Amino acid sequence: MRTVKHWAALFCLLVAAAAWANEPNEANEPVVHTEVKRDQTKAPKHGSLEFLRDNRVFLRGQLDRLSLLTTLTDQGHAQLIDDRMLRLQELARAIAAARDTVDAEAAVTARRELLDSVTRLGELENQLVLMETLLTDQKTRLTVLENDFLGHQETALVILVRGLPEQGTPAGLVLTEDNRTLEVPLSAAALASLRQGGVAQIYHRFVEPRDHLFTLGFAGPGWADVPPVEVPVTADRDRITFVELDLSRLAPDPVDLGLMARVWVR
Amino acid sequence: MKILATYIAVVTVACLAVVPLAPAGDEAPFTALEGLDLAVDAARAWADDAQLIYLENDEPVAPDGTATRWGYLFYSPAADESRGYSLRRDKVLEAADLEFDFQAPPLPEQWLDSRTVLAVAHEKAGREYIEQHGGRLSTMLLIRGAFHEKNPDRSTWTVVYTSDTEPNLLVVVDAEEGKVVRQWKG
Numbered sequence: 048m049r050t051v052k053h054w055a056a057l058f059c060l061l062v063a064a065a066a067w068a069n070e071p072n073e074a075n076e077p078v079v080h081t082e083v084k085r086d087q088t089k090a091p092k093h094g095s096l097e098f099l100r101d102n103r104v105f106l107r108g109q110l111d112r113l114s115l116l117t118t119l120t121d122q123g124h125a126q127l128i129d130d131r132m133l134r135l136q137e138l139a140r141a142i143a144a145a146r147d148t149v150d151a152e153a154a155v156t157a158r159r160e161l162l163d164s165v166t167r168l169g170e171l172e173n174q175l176v177l178m179e180t181l182l183t184d185q186k187t188r189l190t191v192l193e194n195d196f197l198g199h200q201e202t203a204l205v206i207l208v209r210g211l212p213e214q215g216t217p218a219g220l221v222l223t224e225d226n227r228t229l230e231v232p233l234s235a236a237a238l239a240s241l242r243q244g245g246v247a248q249i250y251h252r253f254v255e256p257r258d259h260l261f262t263l264g265f266a267g268p269g270w271a272d273v274p275p276v277e278v279p280v281t282a283d284r285d286r287i288t289f290v291e292l293d294l295s296r297l298a299p300d301p302v303d304l305g306l307m308a309r310v311w312v313r
Numbered sequence: 314m315k316i317l318a319t320y321i322a323v324v325t326v327a328c329l330a331v332v333p334l335a336p337a338g339d340e341a342p343f344t345a346l347e348g349l350d351l352a353v354d355a356a357r358a359w360a361d362d363a364q365l366i367y368l369e370n371d372e373p374v375a376p377d378g379t380a381t382r383w384g385y386l387f388y389s390p391a392a393d394e395s396r397g398y399s400l401r402r403d404k405v406l407e408a409a410d411l412e413f414d415f416q417a418p419p420l421p422e423q424w425l426d427s428r429t430v431l432a433v434a435h436e437k438a439g440r441e442y443i444e445q446h447g448g449r450l451s452t453m454l455l456i457r458g459a460f461h462e463k464n465p466d467r468s469t470w471t472v473v474y475t476s477d478t479e480p481n482l483l484v485v486v487d488a489e490e491g492k493v494v495r496q497w498k499g
Contacts, residue, residue: 095399257405
């Protein structure tokens with residue numbers, strides 16, 4: 048029972064931390080910085096598309112002789128008219144015929160009744176239309192969901208952190224891959240969670256199914272000179288790869304980059 | 314910079330599939346079409362609107378139209394960028410943005426595989442070129458529009474044979490019908 052409570056508490060902390068970690072990404076657009084540097088492009092380990100590179104002028108020349116014509120074709124479709132609509136017309140005709148056969152007094156009464164009937168039929172029709180609209184909307188939602196699950200790859204990477212260094216706490220974490228940097232400030236609530244054994248999610252995205260090399264840097268007083276740590280991760284295709292980094296053995300002075308990492312795949 | 318790898322402890326959960334350091338089938342040859350799904354998966358993680366615009370062999374092509382590595386180039390209209398993926402069987406070996414502009418029309422969803430196309434090109438002219446001039450197959454590339462004179466909307470495989478004594482032989486094969494549409498030396 049105690050174990051269940053313990054895990055429940057951890058789960059709550061994880062959820063809270065995840066919400067906290069996701070908030071800046073969803074709310075803010077990435078900030079683009081442009082810096083001019085000398086070209087230091089590393090030669091790839093394995094040459095790729097060599098023919099294209101060697102003959103790009105020739106190939107471009109061939110393509111320059113083309114023009115692209117893009118056309119847009121939409122699909123229309125005929126809709127069947129609901130039988131109930133036809134029956135309503137028949138009813139209306141019957142009502143009109145009946146009106147001619149009664150006297151004026153009776154006609155007034157009949158008209159009132161007919162009006163009530165038409166009103167009720169109108170209400171019924173409105174309800175049917177509403178139900179059909181709801182059904183159509185639901186089908187659309189299901190189609191969208193199905194397309195989401197069937198049409199898209201599911202290779203994703205989640206990076207979690209747990210624990211805090213004993214001496215000094217970084218104000219934030221900086222996760223970098225290639226030219227993309229993700230800055231994750233550690234708020235008071237997040238720090239409190241981490242101190243109590245909680246887990247914070249700092250990264251959750253779809254990624255290319257390949258070997259990735261992230262660097263984890265630290266921000267805040269006392270942490271500026273601490274070199275970033277390389278975090279190699281292999282993202283398996285159509286899997287969610289979890290990497291949990293334990294920060295508890297980190298130290299800024301003397302520098303100790305003793306990160307512990309767990310990796311698992313689901 | 315200290316590498317984290319020394320501290321990594323790998324824990325397996327559920328259907329754990331931690332990638333081994335050197336998978337046995339990593340360098341197994343495969344056809345261009347067999348690598349397409351993985352390439353598309355990788356490209357879609359990069360850009361939702363990624364379109365395959367070009368591919369070629371990154372390692373020598375065997376007589377059966379297979380290679381141990383193929384390169385796939387995708388273009389994203391939204392980002393106006395191109396990104397190439399070099400694949401071994403079931404593994405993305407490298408992914409890199411193309412460092413120069415190259416905009417080719419998107420390839421169709423259906424195209425003939427390298428195995429079929431190479432057999433056609435070989436039968437038409439490749440075998441004779443190799444036998445007479447000590448030539449060899451150097452490149453197979455798939456692109457749309459660039460090499461089909463009569464109908465540039467079609468995609469074509471271009472099979473390039475080289476020899477030390479003769480100009481290169483290029484055999485262009487319609488990628489949908491499998492017919493040789495053009496061949497020349499140059």
